[in-house]
Amino acid sequence: AQSVSQHNHHVILSEAASLELGCNYSYGGTVNLFWYVQYPGQHLQLLLKYFSGDPLVKGIKGFEAEFIKSKFSFNLRKPSVQWSDTAEYFCAVNANNNNDMRFGAGTRLTVKP
């Protein structure tokens, strides 16, 4: 079945640690890829997206993600996390220009000051 998998349910890091959150999808064909973030008490908001072109995309707040087509992956990275990055992170895929967007289950990130 088509799906979006986020490998880590809860990640706990200290400030200044490096972050990598995994995302894999099982769709074939053309995909648009997204990472959304939900800070405590706030709405879901877009961190970054990939439609085409350079597979390494830069987003807001120092986040980046790399699309590796051969691995069906779109992992999110940040070299040095801050306490304010504590949030839930969702990977999402829009496949073959379908109307729906499929989300992963989310990864909760806790950054200890």
Added chain:
Amino acid sequence: GAGVSQTPSNKVTEKGKYVELRCDPISGHTALYWYRQSLGQGPEFLIYFQGTGAADDSGLPNDRFFAVRPEGSVSTLKIQRTERGDSAVYLCASSLAGVGGEQFFGPGTRLTVL
């Protein structure tokens, strides 16, 4: 520059009752989406509107769920004969473009069915 708004923010109802959830998208956004998010899960697609018409309702779980957008702006998600399993956060999102465009999410309506 108001964002997407949703009302009510919380709704508690009894099993078997009818509920309506409202979404007010960003002005000028033609595309509108409804999602349902259960505890510990990501948002699950329900329905997509382009203008006034439901372009894709393939995510609606059954015929108790229905949504309208009569004037191409505000949308209402309607749930008949609610069940305990309908308890979730219902999210609305809108975008300028249709498919693949950045979606802007509202705060959600938390529905609890007792």
